Amino acid sequence: MAQSRLTADDYAKLTVAKFYDQLQTGKTGLTSTQADQRLQQVGPNTIQQTQSRSQLKAFLKNFTSLMALLLWVSGLIAMFTGMLELGIAIWAVNLINGCFSFWQEHAAQKATDSLKAMLPTYTQVLRDGQTQQINATELVPGDVFLIQAGNSISADARIIQATSLQVDESALTGESLAVDKRAAYEKGEGRFAERNLVYAGTIAVSGTATAVAVQTGMQTEFGQIAALTQHQKTTASPLTAELNRLTRQISLIAILIGLIFFIAAIFFVHYPVAKSFIFALGMIVAFIPEGLLPTVTLSLAQGVTRMSKRHALVKELSSVETLGETTVICSDKTGTLTQNQMTINHVWLPQQIYHVSGEGYVNNGKITANDQAVALKYSPDLALLLRVAALDNDTEIKPAKSSTTKPKILGTPTEAAHLILAEKSGLDLAQLRQAYPRAQELPFDSDRKRMTTIHTQPDGSQVIYVKGALDGILTLCTSILVNGQVRSITPDDVHDIDQANQHYAAQGLRSMAIAYRNFDGQANLPTDPADCTIANTEQHLTFVGLTVMADPPRPEIYAAVEKCHRAKIRIIMVTGDSPLTAKSVATKIGITSDQARVITGDELSAMSDIDLQKAVQGEVIFARVAPEQKYRIVQANQHNGEIVASTGDGVNDAPALKQADIGIAMGVTGTDVAKDAADMILTDDNFASIVAAIEEGRTVYSNLQKFLLYILNSNVPEAIPSVLFLFSRGLIPLPLTVMQILTVDLGTDMLPALGLGAEASEPGVMDQPPRARNAHLLNKSIIWKAFGWYGLIASVVSTFAYFFVNWTNGWPQVALASHGNTYVLATTMTLAAIVFCQIAAAINCRTKFNSVFSVGLFSNHRIWWGIIFEVALLAALMYLPVLQGLFNTTAIAGRDWAFLLCLPIPLVLIEEGRKAVVRQRHR
Template sequence: MKRPANPTVNPVNAATAGQVTADPVKDQTATPLDGQIADPSLVDAQTATAAMHVDPAEGLSSDEAARRLAETGPNVLAGAPEIPKWRKFLAQFNDPLVYLLLGATAISLIAWLIERANNPAEAEKLPFDCIVIVLILIVNAILGYAQEAKAEQAVAALSRMAAAHATVLRDGRSVSIPTADVVSGDIVLLAEGDTVAADGRLLAAAALHVAEASLTGESVPVTKNVATLPAAKALADRTNMVFNGTSVTQGTGRFVVTATGMNTQVGKIAGMLAGQKEEPTPLQKEIAFVSKVLGLAVCAIAVLVLVLLAVVYGFNSTQDVIESLLLAVSLAVAAVPEGLAAILTVVLALGVQRMARHHAIVKKLSSVETLGSASVICSDKTGTLTRNEMTVQRVVTPSGEVALTGTGYETVGEMTDVDGSPLAADDVRRAEAARTLLIGAVANDGQLGAGQVDDRQADGGQTDGPLGGEQSGAGPAIIGDPTEVSLIVAARKAFGTEPGAGRTDPTSRYSRVAEIPFTSERKRMTVIAADRENGDRPVALAKGAPDVLLGYCDRIDVAGTVRPLTDADRSRILADVERLSGEAYRTLGSAYRPLGEDVGPVTDDVADVADAAGFADVADHPETTERHLIWAGMVGIIDPPRTEVRDAVAEAHAAGIRTVMITGDHPLTAARIAKDLGVIDESGRALTGDDLDHMTPQEFDEAVRGVSVYARVAPEHKMRIVDALQAQGQIVAMTGDGVNDAPAVKSADIGVAMGITGTEVTKESAKMILTDDNFATIVAAVREGRSIFDNIRKFLRYLLSSNVGEVLTVFGGVLLAGFLGISEPGADSVTVPLLATQLLWINLLTDAAPAMAMGVDPSTENVMSRGPRKLTDRVIDGRMWGDVIVIGVLMAAVTLIGMDLYLPGGLLTDDSAMGVTHADQIVMARTMGFTILVFAQLFNALAARSATQSAFRGMFANRWLWGAIALSVALQLVVIYVPVLNTAFGTTPLDPHQWLECLGLAALVLVGSELYKMVLRAVERRR
């Protein structure tokens, strides 16, 4: 759209628009008073420009603008400081488990260095323990860093929200400058389609409408004027102000900049984000807790063992100390699931990828589990629960009321009765509704269709109507006020004007020749159009607020017959207006009058000249044109809810998740949408921000517990609601798209931003972004999050029970060494039952692939049929710890029994071992224990898929798990039969009968697990 070089106010609106011409301000060198006008909406325009030291007719000089820019800085929002890549990478090591492993590595390295110095024969032996642990930690860090870097690239930078350029007055000329260069005191020119570059006080406004949904949540564009407000009002009601980041949908204007950058309303909200401390997710808290428990347990066991060794054997040499430290290292290696962090990262990353395929981008991996734990979803209304597309749903005519199907800007729909039944072709309401919509489509400045250009000329040149041929094949892109566009869409539905339908556009019969524009004071718009089907006879077509427009009507068109408008007619129409308003519809009336007709004793002066040019100055005399109008009907318009959201809300409710609507829109509208979606029932109520402000803390807390709809709220209210819910123990997901949502989105446990309509500030604040702006996607993400959480519990049960089994094997081997015969030949000190390298191999072999496979295990039950997990519930609860200990004890028992079979002097000494050297017996026993423990953990992988369900139910549902088991078996065979690995891991080849013993003992873990589950199921049935 072409921009006027210097937008001015239409002469007819000069009085009401209030274009200001202040005396030139001679001293532009004074410091700009940015922010010193406490509330610019309360001072007149001339005072505002004087305070900002600027001549509104000339603007700032270039030198003064440069000085102010250098003094105050660029007009941009301050983004979060950039974190160096090296710090992001090192942050991946910030984990208690990692610290524990690094400590074990340090001890192992020191012991290796001492042993190497004291034993030259060991000089060539590498510190395998240290090398493998460090490699695992590095791989895990790379995985986490890569995934988070990828997510960061998927979201836009915070500074991209501002408009790229703005048109300002500089040195008396209008120039286009980067938005970042706008300074306080600049005179900014506005035209349709512009994004407002800063906060400012309006100096002029001609039919100016600004969409402020991103800031205030108001779904309908706000009509702006320059009148000084009598008292301080909320942002949504400051009609003489414009705000950074909002957009012009109609009209022109100019304003003086009163605030830039972080001093704007958007900047203040962005500043609130800096004070929001990001809390760790429930999963992060739980893993940290488990890490601390493991660390303390390992330290306690290590100290206990060291004390035991000192008392029983004594430390007679440095070698004794080294061996004791190596035993402590073995315990640490056995207790710590080295791959837990990496497995958790991979499993969450796989979940993130699945969510991305379903239109949800998760910025931080740990946020996935939080979604699955959500107990409350706080959602904005406009664009999230609704389509953010104004839609005509009702048409009330003199003969009755009809409904219009279809939603949004797609021109697909038809007229029906209000109960949904079809209308007869000759139903008089059909013709009346079509006429009502036609008037609204012609008296209209909106445009529908991509690439459409407004080619109306300032001299009143003719143009096709808004339904004209150029846009009939375009998509649903809109230009102008969404309410006006909704009338165009409705007219297409009424007349069946579909793209490619080959029908004549009904508005093509009219050519607009003059216009009396809409203003907030007039609350109506009238156009004069030539009716081509009636010899270019002029006709006045008007639309506006029904109660206002009705005052200019003295006749009514009923079934094609025009008769006088009676008091009964007026009462009925006003009652319909009140009824529709109560149902949250925005109402617009339609009226018309053929000009030049005989309307009674009053002469129709406006139509004395038949030539279209005679109407050039009609806008100067609205009182002459807008009289004796004929009432045609009115429409009810609403931003409809998304069709799929109701089912999503119902599914969330069934899953025990409460949906709360928090919006800046009108309470009636909010309550109506909430009832339609099932958020509240018919008895539910909506609270406003004013209601919340007048509550005591106790009343506020009680309201948050029971009320699910909040309207006309400010960003501070949203944050208070979220904080109150969290204080009540709820895990809160907060969705939003506007700047006003950003603080609450960041404060929530899981912030969800809209990817299409969401502002960059909100996307930056959120932990998850919906690429389809669909509330139903949130519920789908919750379902996915719950499945991921279940799988995390599965592999945690598996990993912890396996590692407890390893710890108890080492600890039990030390305590029972005398009974089992575990000792080195001729040594006075104890010998560890399994080497640290063997324990590390077991963890690598059985923790990695099987645990990852369990992370993608198919859901074994309907995860949305149970309530959400409470904030006080632990990921690893008492029951799971019971499972872990039972399986761990069983695993250690079968491992030590298998070793005892091959040790002389043990409880179950194998006679076949007689005649074999003691050193070989130790190697064989360790190989048996090593192999039994590997296979016991693989059997445990099958058992750990459910806490109570039999492993044989759906045993082959997860092919990845069986692949991981096969891989682990193959690698264990390599360690057993490859000579070089025999040396590295202290193993020896096994005979077939020894394999049978290993498998038989290991299988007892699965048998024992099944018996344990049977007991648990029996106990549950008795409850």
């Protein structure tokens, strides 16, 4: 049979008889023949791979970007002009950079493989009227299968019979609280909320059930999300687009300059066409920043390394810079903003309130009375409440295996919180269970919303313990415990209890009622616990108190949120939790004010795309959202021009993670699907780590601009000598040869430039708004400083050096030397002056506005090793005979070295003065 197109809600509403008819099955399941036929029709219960990924294509893309192509051409030009070694060096840089980028990005998207791995291997089914164990891939629609606590669920299915079944649907909904399931239909709130439906990829936490598969494989909700993830196109990162734009800009500038020099060489200097062409080609190569790709790669790699130390693992290098542009963070609540650990923080008794300190599933903290005069050991009411919390409980907590892992919870987080409450009071749970053995249990179900257990007390008598939702217990209470005395409950008591519950609910907290009843011969109560039923036991209860709990915010979240506000980054909470809880948490940690609009999943479904785009522009919180809705929220923000970072941990989050400019998966609680769909993984599931990563991303972009400023400013003193040569019609011999120009670009400049790519964050980087979407790496400020400030100063100094050497050798009485020792010495000093001006520029470019002394003059060791290298290389060019002829250099005197070594000092001080003026203006 083909899989039916009925919706999940349609299946849930059908009567059992019609449901069986629809799927052509029955309570004894399918026959083996029917199952085989259906398996042939619908295919195996697996997640299909719909896209193939070419590793060769992924490898080659690193060598075909615009900048890479430009480097291939520039290397070819260098070889064409007779500089074979430099051409090979340019190509080698391109090859090394491409291989390094491929290696960094080799952790390709494997979402579908992870989805397969998450499905269980075996399932218990009824076939031919008997229970059989089959491979989960053989499950077909109409199969009747069994569910037990701890089982992963293999298909979307309807429950036919259930006993105390609770299912962890966090892989689909993102929320950690287990959901009660039963055979009767109940719509519930939000998607996946039908009480009688279970879904593939979820886990049974407790209880048992019999269910009938309705969808398998790619037709399941799990599979539909997989298909959406597979077909989601990966867009180019903003950095990739910006580098392509920058490459086009630089290419155009270089070609125009080469064309100008070609024409000028012919018409002004009257060079032959061939010689003019080679001269122009050399200028084009000189103006191409060959170190751009290596510097980008190093900057990104350094950012990746720093992020990993701050609990953020980046899968693709370009994602680092994208983080720095982020304007909106769509964040989950549970586990990201909060600790994902349900914690009881108050105990309310009729005349006493206790505060519970210590957070999380660890045995720390304690219980203290608000009134310090009331000692814990003298409060029998509290002692009873703690005993009920610990014994009326089916959950177990396995200790953590190491200091780096968390305790394992076998059961529900709510019950685990009650066990921790008992431990914090000093109770020994093992001794308590031995002293009060359980005689009978009336399991929790979603109708009653409570659980009851019957215990034998040390004196041999029986006692009934009850805990659950207040509205389901308070109406059953006929008495109340106050200061160790039991009396009849009054309307005033009920009012006080309701007021307390409403007070906590307004704060986004959950309350659970605690009650008990003694076997005291009251009417309808049997003498044998085995004869106890819900009807004859859960009545005439004595109210004890309330436990008040919440999933607490992470301690470091407050500072992280405040830093986002300073950085003009908006945070939008997107959660599957209730609107009241979502708004309470968002307001408490400072994400929004109490005036924020809360939009539920149902409201979002009714909104048009335009209405949604308007809504996300203001203070907004999304609660009870479904998977495709989170995807829509990301899209709406992107339509508004925002750079969106989105967090997620479940299967449902994969499409949104892929759609976002930067997808962020949880490393601890996240599914493999989410991790594979994301660009970045948080090893501590902490929102604060996202903010730290954004800071690193901003630093990377800033460092790229520093590199551009540094690398471009040397083009001016490289070009000015040729301009003098051209406009003097050859009367001023070339102060700098083409080989010397390329020496600066590929030799002396390279390592200091790479050092700038590894510069640490400047103070105040998170006190500025994200850069505008239409802002560019090469902006007016960089052009002005590169050409009109740094470049101009270096041009004056290097030109002065050239003429000074000629002056000391008789100029202007004699003509400027065009050959011989004087000319070689003049070009050598011009080259050396440019190199030492670049040393000053490397130091000056380390900061934009702050004094370089404020960040530590020697704090960036990479730059200083680069400076040492370029001075050593310059000395080798001057003193090694094999290089002197190739680069047209010669040895210089001691006084020349003294001039060069002192040269950077005034240049640094002049720049420090300019920055001081700028800082004063900003203040």
